[in-house]
Amino acid sequence: MSNYLQTVEDVYEQAANAPDANLCCTQSPVWNLPDLRVPPIMLQMNYGCGSTVNPRDLRPEDTILYVGVGGGLEALQFAYFTRRPGGVIAVDPVAAMRGKAQANFIEAARLNPWFRPEFVRVLDGNALKLPVESNSVSVAAQNCLFNVFKENELEQALAEVMRVLRIGGFFTTSDPITPTALPEAFRADEIARARCLSGCQTFDDYVATLVNAGFGRVDVRARIPYRLVTPGEYPNLTQAVLLESVEVVAYKVPDGLDGPAIFTGRHAIYGGAAATHADDSGLALPRGIPVAVSDAAAARLARHADIVVTPSTFHARGAGCC
Numbered sequence: 001m002s003n004y005l006q007t008v009e010d011v012y013e014q015a016a017n018a019p020d021a022n023l024c025c026t027q028s029p030v031w032n033l034p035d036l037r038v039p040p041i042m043l044q045m046n047y048g049c050g051s052t053v054n055p056r057d058l059r060p061e062d063t064i065l066y067v068g069v070g071g072g073l074e075a076l077q078f079a080y081f082t083r084r085p086g087g088v089i090a091v092d093p094v095a096a097m098r099g100k101a102q103a104n105f106i107e108a109a110r111l112n113p114w115f116r117p118e119f120v121r122v123l124d125g126n127a128l129k130l131p132v133e134s135n136s137v138s139v140a141a142q143n144c145l146f147n148v149f150k151e152n153e154l155e156q157a158l159a160e161v162m163r164v165l166r167i168g169g170f171f172t173t174s175d176p177i178t179p180t181a182l183p184e185a186f187r188a189d190e191i192a193r194a195r196c197l198s199g200c201q202t203f204d205d206y207v208a209t210l211v212n213a214g215f216g217r218v219d220v221r222a223r224i225p226y227r228l229v230t231p232g233e234y235p236n237l238t239q240a241v242l243l244e245s246v247e248v249v250a251y252k253v254p255d256g257l258d259g260p261a262i263f264t265g266r267h268a269i270y271g272g273a274a275a276t277h278a279d280d281s282g283l284a285l286p287r288g289i290p291v292a293v294s295d296a297a298a299a300r301l302a303r304h305a306d307i308v309v310t311p312s313t314f315h316a317r318g319a320g321c322c
């Protein structure tokens with residue numbers, strides 16, 4: 001194992017043994033769902049940088065793989081939707097973290113009559129070699145782990161996610177991103193990397209890496225400020241950088257007509273004389289009705305004088321035409 005991966009495991013072994021609410025910086029409110037009571041220890045051990053759970057996406061029949069269990073907060077939230085033994089499979093190589101998550105699931109069962117600890121199967125395993133069969137899960141999730149990987153390991157982790165996902169399934173993911181490439185000396189800081197600060201990609205690279213892994217559709221759900229890192233705190237930085245956190249859902253589906261379809265919240269609205277604008281690609285825009293479109297389709301449609309195309313909001317919500 002590379003040294004830096006060992007550092008990552010060491011940091012999270014420590015974070016399991018001594019919960020550190022400041023380790024990651026998520027300010028995302030947790031889901032308040034009927035009859036869901038989150039144990040306070042899971043909130044203290046919220047080491048994510050956004051949310052990968054969205055009730056709109058999830059069905060009881062889903063089998064959900066969660067990579068990097070942390071204190072178990074999101075695995076519990078996913079189990080809320082599946083509610084059966086093994087409906088959620090959580091993988092983590094750090095024994096102390098797995099032990100802590102399992103203890104937290106026992107506490108969750110005490111607080112939530114609908115939940116049983118076996119609803120989340122916790123496995124000893126690594127993102128780089130998932131202990132899960134190919135094409136066996138409909139949803140895969142990771143929160144604030146993949147940003148710690150360097151290029152080769154990131155490619156390998158994404159290839160593993162692709163392998164285990166069924167066709168039509170999706171990968172829900174959240175990580176910090178940086179507005180500009182970070183200085184090499186900061187990127188080499190292994191502790192800052194393990195703490196989800198110095199391994200960040202730019203937004204464009206983050207999306208391109210998902211596309212290169214083979215995802216045919218990528219929805220950008222959110223971009224929010226994550227953390228201001230300064231040279232005072234990290235002398236390897238030459239200037240302060242405001243990191244953002246991104247929430248993305250990537251689908252294991254074929255590319256669209258314009259290639260991989262990246263949805264960043266853009267809409268096309270037809271305002272012409274006909275009832276509908278239609279073209280050979282199967283696109284149909286009913287007059288006056290906003291339709292979510294990919295960035296590539298938005299660029300193509302913007303050339304029509306009677307179609308209004310809105311800018312990226314980074315709040316894509318699924319659906320859309322192309």
Ligand SMILES: C[S@@+](CC[C@H](N)C(=O)[O-])C[C@H]1O[C@@H](n2cnc3c(N)ncnc32)[C@H](O)[C@@H]1O
Pocket residue numbers: 005008009012013024045046047048049067068069070071072073074091092093094097125126127128142143144145196
């Ligand atoms: C930043 S924490 C995120 C925890 C959780 N996803 C959350 O949102 O609270 C990273 C997690 O990944 C685990 N981890 C570290 N290296 C890993 C690897 N190579 N494969 C899978 N999980 C790993 C850590 O033990 C820790 O539980």
